[in-house]
Amino acid sequence: MSTSSRIAVDAMGGDEGLAVMLAGVARARRRFEGMKFILVGDEERIRAGLQNHPKLTAHSEIVHAPDMIGSSERPSQAIRRAKTTSMGIAIDMVKQGRAGAAVSSGNTGALMAMAKLSLRTMPGIDRPALAALLPTLGDNDVVVLDLGANTECDARNLVQFAVMGAAYARTAMDLARPRTALLNIGTEDQKGTDTIRDAAAVLRDAHHLPLDFTGFIEGDRLSRGEVDVIVCDGFSGNIALKTAEGTARFVADLLRRAFRSSTRSKIGFLISKPATDLLRNRLDPNNHNGAVFLGLNGLVVKSHGGATELGVATAIGAAAKMVRDDLTRRIIDDLGNVRAEAA
Amino acid sequence: MSTSSRIAVDAMGGDEGLAVMLAGVARARRRFEGMKFILVGDEERIRAGLQNHPKLTAHSEIVHAPDMIGSSERPSQAIRRAKTTSMGIAIDMVKQGRAGAAVSSGNTGALMAMAKLSLRTMPGIDRPALAALLPTLGDNDVVVLDLGANTECDARNLVQFAVMGAAYARTAMDLARPRTALLNIGTEDQKGTDTIRDAAAVLRDAHHLPLDFTGFIEGDRLSRGEVDVIVCDGFSGNIALKTAEGTARFVADLLRRAFRSSTRSKIGFLISKPATDLLRNRLDPNNHNGAVFLGLNGLVVKSHGGATELGVATAIGAAAKMVRDDLTRRIIDDLGNVRAEAA
Numbered sequence: 049m050s051t052s053s054r055i056a057v058d059a060m061g062g063d064e065g066l067a068v069m070l071a072g073v074a075r076a077r078r079r080f081e082g083m084k085f086i087l088v089g090d091e092e093r094i095r096a097g098l099q100n101h102p103k104l105t106a107h108s109e110i111v112h113a114p115d116m117i118g119s120s121e122r123p124s125q126a127i128r129r130a131k132t133t134s135m136g137i138a139i140d141m142v143k144q145g146r147a148g149a150a151v152s153s154g155n156t157g158a159l160m161a162m163a164k165l166s167l168r169t170m171p172g173i174d175r176p177a178l179a180a181l182l183p184t185l186g187d188n189d190v191v192v193l194d195l196g197a198n199t200e201c202d203a204r205n206l207v208q209f210a211v212m213g214a215a216y217a218r219t220a221m222d223l224a225r226p227r228t229a230l231l232n233i234g235t236e237d238q239k240g241t242d243t244i245r246d247a248a249a250v251l252r253d254a255h256h257l258p259l260d261f262t263g264f265i266e267g268d269r270l271s272r273g274e275v276d277v278i279v280c281d282g283f284s285g286n287i288a289l290k291t292a293e294g295t296a297r298f299v300a301d302l303l304r305r306a307f308r309s310s311t312r313s314k315i316g317f318l319i320s321k322p323a324t325d326l327l328r329n330r331l332d333p334n335n336h337n338g339a340v341f342l343g344l345n346g347l348v349v350k351s352h353g354g355a356t357e358l359g360v361a362t363a364i365g366a367a368a369k370m371v372r373d374d375l376t377r378r379i380i381d382d383l384g385n386v387r388a389e390a391a
Numbered sequence: 392m393s394t395s396s397r398i399a400v401d402a403m404g405g406d407e408g409l410a411v412m413l414a415g416v417a418r419a420r421r422r423f424e425g426m427k428f429i430l431v432g433d434e435e436r437i438r439a440g441l442q443n444h445p446k447l448t449a450h451s452e453i454v455h456a457p458d459m460i461g462s463s464e465r466p467s468q469a470i471r472r473a474k475t476t477s478m479g480i481a482i483d484m485v486k487q488g489r490a491g492a493a494v495s496s497g498n499t500g501a502l503m504a505m506a507k508l509s510l511r512t513m514p515g516i517d518r519p520a521l522a523a524l525l526p527t528l529g530d531n532d533v534v535v536l537d538l539g540a541n542t543e544c545d546a547r548n549l550v551q552f553a554v555m556g557a558a559y560a561r562t563a564m565d566l567a568r569p570r571t572a573l574l575n576i577g578t579e580d581q582k583g584t585d586t587i588r589d590a591a592a593v594l595r596d597a598h599h600l601p602l603d604f605t606g607f608i609e610g611d612r613l614s615r616g617e618v619d620v621i622v623c624d625g626f627s628g629n630i631a632l633k634t635a636e637g638t639a640r641f642v643a644d645l646l647r648r649a650f651r652s653s654t655r656s657k658i659g660f661l662i663s664k665p666a667t668d669l670l671r672n673r674l675d676p677n678n679h680n681g682a683v684f685l686g687l688n689g690l691v692v693k694s695h696g697g698a699t700e701l702g703v704a705t706a707i708g709a710a711a712k713m714v715r716d717d718l719t720r721r722i723i724d725d726l727g728n729v730r731a732e733a734a
Contacts, residue, residue: 185645199576267632270634270637271637271641282576284627288630288631289610292634294614298527298528298614306670312666316659316661319662320655320656323650
């Protein structure tokens with residue numbers, strides 16, 4: 049079987065424990081026929097956990113890792129332990145060409161630092177970025193990056209993020225020229241920081257890039273489906289992503305309270321339950337799990353620390369799709385074409 | 392009558408036009424007995440508009456302004472026209488002591504620049520900040536600042552915002568020691584930028600401040616009601632505020648679609664309508680309108696550009712409450728006490 053149909057899973061990372069990780073992998077396996085898994089972690093515990101998943105056992109191998117990365121461990125400390133930890137070894141499977149992607153629900157900072165050190169950035173990319181697909185009112189999701197890999201960014205980083213995000217959108221959503229915008233605090237040209245204005249100036253003139261730069265977008269229009277890619281530094285992106293998650297939960301909580309506020313509304317709730325269930329399903333972050341580090345010579349997918357079985361399966365599904373679509377190659381080609389046309 | 396019971400209104404600012412502004416003022420007047428208004432703008436048009444509001448006419452005076460500030464006018468250009476514009480003259484009413492507060496739905500950047508130039512910052516404050524109350528799941532709203540007045544901030548600015556935000560929370564929500572947090576992309580000490588970590592170090596040791604510093608808070612917990620004041624630079628704050636607004640609207644739009652998706656859900660919707668109306672009312676930004684520039688020697692309240700009659704009335708109500716509570720004096724006193732105790 050080819051490398052690309054194998055996914056390395058950090059079985060030990062995440063807040064929900066090994067059993068949830070394995071259940072998530074088993075669920076993903078049922079969706080992606082032909083996919084094989086390398087389960088990295090404490091061999092004895094994984095073997096015990098696999099007893100509940102005979103079919104997954106047949107489609108996976110175990111690679112023992114004596115150690116694991118703690119959820120609050122500093123990246124600088126974590127990278128020194130790369131070779132003995134489940135996270136580090138899972139990434140190494142990608143580097144060695146034994147897996148097409150690595151998936152972890154562990155410590156984001158450590159995952160980023162290890163992935164960067166092991167896989168190195170692509171030619172033409174200074175820093176990788178964390179990207180995810182978020183739901184919109186439109187037909188497609190929107191790619192948002194960076195979501196927290198780079199707390200501070202310069203204009204050059206933002207331009208590179210735009211190219212990578214557009215390549216991701218082209219691959220994931222089959223778009224020819226993704227509409228790409230910079231996140232800002234206003235839409236007028238003079239708004240925002242020098243960094244954002246400088247990045248906008250470059251993107252506005254870069255007609256050779258395989259994207260349509262649409263200017264600035266504000267936080268209130270993230271989910272309108274008006275653009276395909278939203279670019280920002282990792283601080284703003286993380287604030288936006290988490291605020292969106294928190295607000296969706298806040299509204300859902302208020303809705304639940306409202307429905308419980310009277311007998312009449314309880315009845316209304318029961319009748320409209322299929323409709324509200326659809327909504328809940330649409331907003332469940334476990335249905336959008338799986339952010340990818342773009343700009344590395346290999347695929348590393350970050351699953352949410354608190355991902356459920358469904359969430360883990362979604363992240364692995366996202367990784368499987370990126371492997372199948374050969375996303376890394378697509379981004380390298382795009383960057384190469386950009387350089388060739390710019391030359 | 393005392394100055395403090397008079398509010399100057401920029402009648403010309405905002406996207407919805409003079410009629411909506413006047414209707415909003417009239418609505419606020421009915422709620423705040425004894426409050427008087429100075430309506431600043433084109434005298435002829437205001438006089439014509441007031442024909443629909445005889446009671447407001449009896450409780451207001453008109454101050455003519457030959458000009459107005461455009462919605463996309465640069466602040467640097469706007470301040471040169473302060474003396475002839477409705478926005479500039481409304482602020483001047485506060486400076487002259489003729490009004491206790493000025494309210495405008497116009498250009499935020501221009502309002503900020505004019506207010507700062509005219510009213511000057513309080514002793515001990517380097518830069519004013521834009522603050523608003525946002526709804527939470529808890530008993531109280533949460534004060535969030537800065538929401539866009541300062542695109543970039545240093546640690547000293549953030550500490551001053553914390554003191555001002557806490558004073559606002561003490562006044563608006565009658566709290567002795569507001570729980571105050573810094574917005575960040577993680578809760579661990581090493582997370583975020585140097586600026587945020589430096590501000591945290593100062594606040595952690597500042598036991599003489601009339602607030603309880605609770606550390607970092609992430610975007611997904613803004614609305615949980617766990618803190619009373621959230622401090623951030625104007626860029627992050629604007630992204631967070633607008634993302635929250637946009638996401639609330641997104642969820643409401645999805646909910647509307649879900650309810651329309653079948654006859655059964657339509658019936659459920661009709662039955663539970665009183666409950667969902669309550670929710671809609673709770674989330675309507677017009678019910679939370681009125682951000683205030685803190686740190687100036689006088690009150691200036693920013694109403695949303697697209698505020699409806701209800702929104703304008705809410706912003707004027709917020710201004711009336713700040714005037715009644717003498718918020719400016721409270722903040723100056725707090726800052727004085729902080730300095731005295733720190734000395």
